[in-house]
Amino acid sequence: MRINKTRRFAVLGLLVGMLVPALGVSARANAAEVALAEGQQSAIFAGGCFWCVESDFDKVPGVLKTISGYTGGQKLNPTYEEVSAGYTGHAEAVQVVFDSKKVSYQQLVEFFWRSIDPTTLNSQFCDHGNQYRTAIFYNSPEQKQIAEQSKAALEKNKPFKERIVTEITQAGPFYPAEEYHQDFHVKSSIRYDFYRYRCGRDQRVKELWGKKAG
Numbered sequence: 001m002r003i004n005k006t007r008r009f010a011v012l013g014l015l016v017g018m019l020v021p022a023l024g025v026s027a028r029a030n031a032a033e034v035a036l037a038e039g040q041q042s043a044i045f046a047g048g049c050f051w052c053v054e055s056d057f058d059k060v061p062g063v064l065k066t067i068s069g070y071t072g073g074q075k076l077n078p079t080y081e082e083v084s085a086g087y088t089g090h091a092e093a094v095q096v097v098f099d100s101k102k103v104s105y106q107q108l109v110e111f112f113w114r115s116i117d118p119t120t121l122n123s124q125f126c127d128h129g130n131q132y133r134t135a136i137f138y139n140s141p142e143q144k145q146i147a148e149q150s151k152a153a154l155e156k157n158k159p160f161k162e163r164i165v166t167e168i169t170q171a172g173p174f175y176p177a178e179e180y181h182q183d184f185h186v187k188s189s190i191r192y193d194f195y196r197y198r199c200g201r202d203q204r205v206k207e208l209w210g211k212k213a214g
Contacts, residue, residue, distance in 0.1 A: 034065075034095065044136075045096065046135040048125060048132045062103030068181045069095060070091070072089060073088040109147055114209045120165070
């Protein structure tokens with residue numbers, strides 16, 4: 001999720017300078033299960049920059065909540081600095097809480113494919129490193145089956161030649177990211193729009209799928 005390392009940290013530095021005085025110590029939470037009401041389910045997707053993944057899923061009817069965070073690695077309670085350095089094994093990811101009566105898990109998986117570049121290993125658009133890999137982290141055997149069947153069908157019908165390298169992995173602990181990352185596209189829309197455009201996300205998605213992400 002960087003245009004380049006220097007520019008990205010400059011953007012985040014400006015943001016932190018604005019938000020941290022108001023927030024005090026950044027809100028951090030240990031890995032925990034999201035409390036779900038009847039009819040609600042959760043899903044976890046990694047698609048590079050979690051600012052962008054969160055923004056895209058927020059547009060889906062039936063999605064109730066999105067949480068940016070870290071998962072898939074070894075370190076307990078990782079910080080953004082640790083994950084972005086690429087040494088924890090975690091991916092930037094988004095936990096999606098949805099109303100299963102309004103949108104199905106399969107529909108979310110189909111939406112996810114068409115909002116990412118599933119052909120690049122340990123990379124998404126302008127961001128490089130295993131923390132930016134694409135992945136579907138399934139929460140149940142049913143989710144695993146749906147994700148694997150969807151991937152297999154996509155391999156047969158994809159509109160591009162490259163191989164799909166997105167991993168499908170059992171979900172482990174999910175650690176919410178620092179508060180200033182949550183709803184970044186809303187809190188700092190100008191900075192977010194600048195990053196997204198310069199990173200080329202929508203341009204590449206349109207090239208692959210024939211449509212804009214989200």
